[in-house]
Amino acid sequence: MLAWFVMTKIDLSPNRLLHVRNDLGLFNIINLTDCYDIVKPFFNFVCNNKSFNYRQLSIQSDQHICYQLYSKTKKLNLFSRIHNDLEPFKNRKILLKDIENISNSCVSCHHIQIIQNKLYIVPRSTASNYETRSRSIKLLIKHMMDTFSDIPDLDLFFDVGDVVELPKGFNDVLFNVPIFAFTKSNTKKIGLRPDAIVLMPCFTLWGWPEARAGRWSKVFQSILNASRQIDYEKRIPKLFWRGGDMWKRTWYINTAKQYRNTTDIAAMNWVRTIVDVSLSVSNTYATLEQHCNYKHLLHLEGNTYSSRLKYLLLCGSSVVYDPVERWEEYWYHLLKNGKNVIFVERINNEIAFNKTFQFLQNHENVTKEIGKQGQQLVQNYLNEHAVSCYWRNLLHEYTKLFEYKPTLHPNAIYIDDFILSNIP
Known part of the structure; x- marks a missing residue:
């Protein structure tokens, strides 16, 4: 289910289009704070008054609301970074052995899984847990998944350091599996080569x-x-x-x-x-x-x-x-x-x-x-809705690299249980 709407008209016809009342004319995301009666939770963006105008928002893949709000209708394209970062991997297909390889190579990385649209954490004793960074990233992803229910199955590894630093000899390797990180430089020679990194939203976009x-x-x-x-x-x-x-x-x-x-x-x-x-x-x-x-x-x-x-x-x-x-950063x-x-x-x-x-x-x-x-x-x-859209589209593009069907790790912990635990 994409969202729960209040005070809107929803068309459940086979073409799966949402018709949402909108008196704003050309939609402007920065008017969010000026709304009084607001639909929720996706995306608190429609003001409700006496107008009976409707905006048609498709939830199909190539016309997804995220693309309509943050890509096609804007001169600046929020999502172009995704394609640029994944370009070095477009001719590489991720196999199970590649997941095992990156797991052994990036000892500081955190490992998450999404299986049947549920988020799981795979605990790793070697994963870097500086401050609350890793927990914030996991909560950002959970926040996105509470909105979107169409995330394909995946294994993902991310690093929370200011620099992605692999064991000696591995920093110059372009693995079949990208490592997700906060930042990279194409001019500074330090840490993992930049084309092996896919940028993700910073932990501060949670807190x-x-x-x-x-x-x-x-x-x-x-x-x-x-x-x-x-x-x-x-x-x-x-x-x-x-x-x-x-x-x-x-x-x-x-x-x-x-x-x-x-x-x-x-x-x-x-x-x-x-x-x-x-x-x-x-x-x-x-x-x-x-x-x-x-x-x-x-x-x-x-x-x-x-x-x-x-x-x-x-x-x-x-x-x-x-x-x-x-x-x-990614933006x-x-x-x-x-x-x-x-x-x-x-x-x-x-x-x-x-x-x-x-x-x-x-x-x-x-x-x-x-x-x-x-x-x-x-x-x-960089509002929370745009951040969720970026995560959603990033994961969709990332999973196109997969040539194997991810299965649940035997040590995986469901995100709700993780939040209640003392695991970083």
Whole structure:
């Protein structure tokens, strides 16, 4: 069953089309928060009033609602990354021996199965369990499967590290089975070769309690609300950044001391515990919502990628991004320089850095529009519904590689039992 609808007209005719009342005209996903009487749970997107207009939404494969909302009707294609990532495997067919091979080769990987549209976890003592990342990915997949009931049987292996690191000698191997991960770089030679990796949604799209970011769906709305409290013109005209100090960021932190009138850039020292995160330099701390007080926000890579970019874009401020090593998440192909983000390559280049400031200060109308478009990008393509659609379509394309019929692992644990257990 695709969904349970309230206050809608559902046509159960053989062509399996859903006719949903919609008074919005051309559908815009960012109007979600303006709805009062809403259909649920798929996808809380139709406002109900006196209008009797209907939108026809097909749930057949090539006209699936996910494609209608996030691909065919948009100039930017959310799902093109899926095809690009799976391209190296299109002439490879996954056999049972390949599953056994990847299981032995990626000792840090987590193993999940979907059998008869039920999600199972295969416990592995060697799997990496840094923070709550692995549990968040499993819950993201469960969330998707609570909506969609058409996921084919599969075996899947994912890694939750900042870098996928296999035992010595395996990083240069293109296995028949891709490994799913958060990020990869086509320019940085570290860890598993990038064409062996398929990008999946980041764990923070479920939640990141260790960094006080909380549940994505709540912080998503909280940042949007904060952005609406202050007009762009009234925001502080400085380039703002907070984060941990590391080599990719040190130059900016030091250089900003010479630009105190136009920047507010400072490092924070994180002290992590199992249940909390404290800040040893508390006077520099700023909540994600407080970032929206600034016209311009700086985004810098971390050890590899930094998951902060989506939070910054939600503010509607113009985001300046230096992709030092070009680590990407699955949605970065939607970023367009000068449209929804400002790309710079300024590290160790103070002259170019100064030119960036001149642009920010002298083109407020342009930077305001860039901020608006960046915010809409996240609203459109990184809301929970779009994330579920990405998972659904990714798994459908992935299972086309299978030439064997997956069967339930003898140690597999059903997802509901897993959630109630203390298994990471």
